[in-house]
Amino acid sequence: xxxxxxxxxxxxxxxxxxxxxxxxxxxxxxxxxxxxxxxxxxxxxxxxxxxxxxxxxxxxxxxxxxxxxxxxxxxxxxxxxxxxxxxxxxxxxxxxxxxxxxxxxxxxxxxxxxxxxxxxxxxxxxxxxxxxxxxxxxxxxxxxxxxxxxxxxxxxxxxxxxxxxxxxxxxxxxxxxxxxxxxxxxxxxxxxxxxxxxxxxxxxx
Numbered sequence: 575x576x577x578x579x580x581x582x583x584x585x586x587x588x589x590x591x592x593x594x595x596x597x598x599x600x601x602x603x604x605x606x607x608x609x610x611x612x613x614x615x616x617x618x619x620x621x622x623x624x625x626x627x628x629x630x631x632x633x634x635x636x637x638x639x640x641x642x643x644x645x646x647x648x649x650x651x652x653x654x655x656x657x658x659x660x661x662x663x664x665x666x667x668x669x670x671x672x673x674x675x676x677x678x679x680x681x682x683x684x685x686x687x688x689x690x691x692x693x694x695x696x697x698x699x700x701x702x703x704x705x706x707x708x709x710x711x712x713x714x715x716x717x718x719x720x721x722x723x724x725x726x727x728x729x730x731x732x733x734x735x736x737x738x739x740x741x742x743x744x745x746x747x748x749x750x751x752x753x754x755x756x757x758x759x760x761x762x763x764x765x766x767x768x769x770x771x772x773x774x775x776x777x778x779x
Contacts, residue, residue, distance in 0.1 A: 579640045581632030586729060587643060587749040594751060596768065598641070603631040614651035618695045621646050621680030626693050629684040639761065640684040645748045647724030649675035654724045663714050666725040671705035671735075675724065677746045683757045692760045696750035698741030700728070705735065 578596065580587060581603040591598050606627045612620050621644050629642025647654040649669055657663035677700055682693035705713075718732060719725035726732035728739075728746045742750045755765045 577634075577636065577638040579632055579634045579638055581628055581640050581642050584643070584748050586727075586747050590744060590747060590749045590751060599635075601635070601640070602633050603628060603642075604633065606631050612653045614648070614653075617646060617648045617653070617676070617678055618680070618697065620653075621678045622682070622693050622695050623680070625680030625682040625695075626684075626691060629682040629691065629693075632684070634686055637686050639758075640686060641754075642682045642684065643679060643749060645677060645679040645723055645745075647675055647677055649673065649724075656721060656723055657719055657725045660714050663719040663725040664710055667705065667710045667713065667719070667735075670702045670724065670726070671710070672702060674699050674701045676700070677724070679745050679748065679750050679753075681750065681753055681757060683761065685761065692757050694753055694757060696742050696745040696753045698739055698743070698745045700736055700746060701738040701740075702735055703737040709735075 578598040579601045580591065580598045581601055588600060610620060610623050624644035625642045628644060629640045632640040632642065634640055654666045657666055676697055678695055678697045680693065680695045682691055684691045713719065713731065716731055718727055718730055726735060728736055739746060742752060744751045755768055758768065759765060
């Protein structure tokens with residue numbers, strides 16, 4: 575039996591895995607210090623590289639598959655990370671309002687102990703509605719933007735800011751579930767088995 579280990583502190587990723595019935599164990603990981611430089615021409619490569627490094631930094635208690643993820647928000651070639659202050663969150667939301675940005679999640683599965691790794695990404699375009707300064711300030715006052723790339727969470731009050739998405743909704747939340755099943759398939763874990771045996775997935779991992 576090979577367990578699935580989630581090397582992420584994100585409660586949203588844990589919630590999504592639990593929602594579809596995929597058993598997993600959340601594990602700690604070493605801090606990723608050697609962050610690669612961001613290239614606006616290849617943001618997908620940046621997200622995937624970070625996911626791979628996070629998977630490799632995981633500290634699983636036993637052999638299994640380690641899942642590493644990294645979600646980034648890119649608007650007109652600019653990387654919008656988690657805002658450190660209200661002023662940064664306000665700047666990000668002003669940039670996003672009334673325009674389209676792209677949410678990219680890199681996802682990586684590391685097979686331990688042999689070190690085999692499979693990685694990919696998902697990209698979703700998100701169109702924000704125009705926002706007034708008062709709406710931006712009110713959203714910041716909720717505290718919601720502060721721990722999220724791009725300064726919003728689509729699964730919470732941030733949903734009220736989004737006019738349209740083109741692509742995978744769950745990718746914007748932080749874990750593209752369809753892409754995850756595609757990566758699991760590379761380890762001979764088929765999507766049909768996941769759907770039909772979700773409550774006893776440890777039998778196939």
